[in-house]
Amino acid sequence: xxxxxxxxxxxxxxxxxxxxxxxxxxxxxxxxxxxxxxxxxxxxxxxxxxxxxxxxxxxxxxxxxxxxxxxxxxxxxxxxxxxxxxxxxxxxxxxxxxxxxxxxxxxxxxxxxxxxxxxxxxxxxxxxxxxxxxxxxxxxxxxxxxxxxxxxxxxxxxxxxxxxxxxxxxxxxxxxxxxxxxxxxxxxxxxxxxxxxxxxxxxxxxxxxxxxxxxxxxxxxxxxxxxxxxxxxxxxxxxxxxxxxxxxxxxxxxxxxxxxxxxxxxxxxxxxxxxxxxxxxxxxxxxxxxxxxxxxxxxxxxxxxxxxxxxxxxxxxxxxxxxxxxxxxxxxxxxxxxxxxxxxxxxxxxxxxxxxxxxxxxxxxxxxxxxxxxxxxxxxxxxxxxxxxxxxxxxxxxxxxxxxxxxxxxxxxxxxxxxxxxxxxxxxxxxxxxxxxxxxxxxxxxxxxxxxxxxxxxxxxxxxxxxxxxxxxxxxxxxxxxxxxxxxxxxxxxxxxxxxxxxxxxxxxxxxxxxxxxxxxxxxxxxxxxxxxxxxxxxxxxxxxxxxxxxxxxxxxxxxxxxxxxxxxxxxxxxxxxxxxxxxxxxxxx
Numbered sequence: 001x002x003x004x005x006x007x008x009x010x011x012x013x014x015x016x017x018x019x020x021x022x023x024x025x026x027x028x029x030x031x032x033x034x035x036x037x038x039x040x041x042x043x044x045x046x047x048x049x050x051x052x053x054x055x056x057x058x059x060x061x062x063x064x065x066x067x068x069x070x071x072x073x074x075x076x077x078x079x080x081x082x083x084x085x086x087x088x089x090x091x092x093x094x095x096x097x098x099x100x101x102x103x104x105x106x107x108x109x110x111x112x113x114x115x116x117x118x119x120x121x122x123x124x125x126x127x128x129x130x131x132x133x134x135x136x137x138x139x140x141x142x143x144x145x146x147x148x149x150x151x152x153x154x155x156x157x158x159x160x161x162x163x164x165x166x167x168x169x170x171x172x173x174x175x176x177x178x179x180x181x182x183x184x185x186x187x188x189x190x191x192x193x194x195x196x197x198x199x200x201x202x203x204x205x206x207x208x209x210x211x212x213x214x215x216x217x218x219x220x221x222x223x224x225x226x227x228x229x230x231x232x233x234x235x236x237x238x239x240x241x242x243x244x245x246x247x248x249x250x251x252x253x254x255x256x257x258x259x260x261x262x263x264x265x266x267x268x269x270x271x272x273x274x275x276x277x278x279x280x281x282x283x284x285x286x287x288x289x290x291x292x293x294x295x296x297x298x299x300x301x302x303x304x305x306x307x308x309x310x311x312x313x314x315x316x317x318x319x320x321x322x323x324x325x326x327x328x329x330x331x332x333x334x335x336x337x338x339x340x341x342x343x344x345x346x347x348x349x350x351x352x353x354x355x356x357x358x359x360x361x362x363x364x365x366x367x368x369x370x371x372x373x374x375x376x377x378x379x380x381x382x383x384x385x386x387x388x389x390x391x392x393x394x395x396x397x398x399x400x401x402x403x404x405x406x407x408x409x410x411x412x413x414x415x416x417x418x419x420x421x422x423x424x425x426x427x428x429x430x431x432x433x434x435x436x437x438x439x440x441x442x443x444x445x446x447x448x449x450x451x452x453x454x455x456x457x458x459x460x461x462x463x464x465x466x467x468x469x470x471x472x473x474x475x476x477x478x479x480x481x482x483x484x485x486x487x488x489x490x491x492x493x494x495x496x497x498x499x500x501x502x503x504x505x506x507x508x509x510x511x512x513x514x515x516x517x518x519x520x521x522x523x524x525x526x527x528x529x530x531x532x533x534x535x536x537x538x539x540x541x542x543x544x545x546x547x548x549x550x551x552x553x554x555x556x557x558x559x560x561x562x563x564x565x566x567x568x569x570x571x572x573x574x575x576x577x578x579x580x581x582x583x584x585x586x587x588x589x590x
Contacts, residue, residue: 007543007545008545011230018220021202021279022213023209024208032060034140037122039125039126040134040140041126041127042130042143042144043127045161046154049127050067051206053127064124065124066125067128068134072134073130076164086181087176093339094179101189104130110135114136129189141199141215142199143201144200147283147284147285148178151178152175161178172448198215200283221272225288226288229529229539230272231546232266232285233282235262235263237263238258238260239260240440240442241322241439242321243258243259244320245317245320260316260321261315265314265518265548266428268285268286268426271284272285298512304579309516311424311516312422312428313423313520318418319353319417319418325413327412329406346406346494347406347422348490348497350421350489351399351421352522358399358417360395362394362472366463368392381434401501405474405490407492423497423499425496433447434449476488497577499573499574504560504570505568506559512556515576517575521571522544525542525563526540526560526563527540529556530559531553533554535553
């Protein structure tokens with residue numbers, strides 16, 4: 001393992017031509033300069049509304065602050081009844097909500113607030129998730145935004161869901177309410193507000209440190225992200241099977257027992273850091289998807305998925321740790337019917353590193369009897385005889401740079417002593433665990449097992465022969481030239497993602513061909529991404545960093561840089577098949 005890390009844990013996106021940001025008291029003094037207009041601060045669910053209200057009242061004592069949630073929202077019992085079918089009784093899985101935020105409010109109360117503002121005058125601040133629903137003739141609109149990873153940290157520390165008294169509840173159930181309901185409703189609402197925002201407030205910090213930028217700076221930041229290669233802010237999380245590779249290679253917190261996950265390109269949960277005149281502002285990476293969907297994704301990818309980033313890169317570290325849970329992901333028809341998702345959790349494992357004895361569990365052993373396997377799984381989940389995984393599931397040897405496709409419905413898990421780069425479709429919580437090796441979660445509770453769901457999705461014909469033929473050793477040469485070669489490594493034809501690997505010691509030409517590319521430097525210390533036309537500044541990437549090249553970029557090159565020129569480097573690149581709008585897919589860099 002590399003003993004020194006150059007991995008950048010806080011990548012930034014420079015926003016050109018902007019003076020900076022306001023923070024603390026200065027932010028609210030800037031907003032108060034509007035004078036003749038009420039200030040509307042529409043928050044994301046999970047923001048510290050009470051803390052914001054107290055701070056605004058302290059800084060702007062001549063302003064009346066109205067908590068719109070308290071004044072206009074429906075009682076939580078009404079909301080619970082409204083969304084009960086979405087929450088279900090399951091600890092993990094719900095059904096995707098199609099509610100809109102007005103469903104959670106009394107329209108007549110919102111109208112009453114508007115009448116009160118008209119009487120009280122402009123020195124009024126309306127605050128809360130839904131503040132912009134108040135029908136005002138004019139206003140200064142502030143979007144108080146927050147990344148989902150920050151929300152999760154707050155929930156783990158005891159914060160409740162929106163307007164709920166569930167701070168001490170099971171974190172999985174709090175996350176379920178957020179994922180299936182609150183975030184869906186919040187994002188629909190936010191997308192409506194984004195074109196008209198006058199200011200954006202970064203609430204990932206404490207209320208006294210929140211940073212404010214203009215709406216123009218926000219939109220210029222979104223444009224800058226969608227016009228050049230960029231990285232989202234990675235986050236790292238421990239787990240019961242977590243390992244030590246990322247701690248050493250990335251230089252992570254030595255106080256943690258392990259790190260299991262790195263979300264290095266999951267825009268639904270990651271954030272981006274905007275450098276606005278030297279001030280760093282953190283916003284959800286999803287804002288780029290919502291604000292610049294065609295420039296980022298490309299016309300055909302947007303047409304197929306809407307404003308959703310369809311490719312996920314994350315890392316799973318079991319080096320010095322344990323096996324992942326034995327699992328299967330739902331088929332497309334099942335995830336649509338049961339959970340309301342539009343596409344499913346197809347995956348793949350790319351081996352960044354591993355020990356000599358590493359294995360990947362993949363597919364069923366030829367001759368497996370479904371009834372016998374399900375009975376053994378059920379007995380194990382009921383506390384009986386441990387499940388004999390090796391009796392039913394193939395364990396294939398894994399080597400560095402192997403790439404295993406895992407179409408939905410295929411039983412699988414990564415074994416211990418592996419560092420896996422998952423190159424997968426974006427859905428990421430729809431894992432039906434079948435066997436978790438008799439472990440408890442970090443919270444001391446049994447990790448959820450869903451044998452019933454799994455049994456309805458396992459493809460029993462994906463046996464040893466099928467796995468060896470369809471999922472192993474699928475590398476195909478595509479092309480080569482002076483100092484480079486290109487290979488296709490996956491994914492399986494049942495999956496929509498194409499993956500190309502380039503080995504290089506010199507310049508490699510690439511082209512987005514009108515569709516978003518996601519890459520990782522899987523070998524070598526350092527490389528630089530450049531525009532042949534000078535459309536963006538040179539972008540340096542380090543070993544194991546994932547980066548996004550927006551569809552709008554078009555032609556770009558990658559070559560060794562810094563500590564890389566004496567090495568043979570490699571990137572893996574993923575894109576959505578069938579979405580190219582430019583040159584044919586068979587050319588180099590497609």
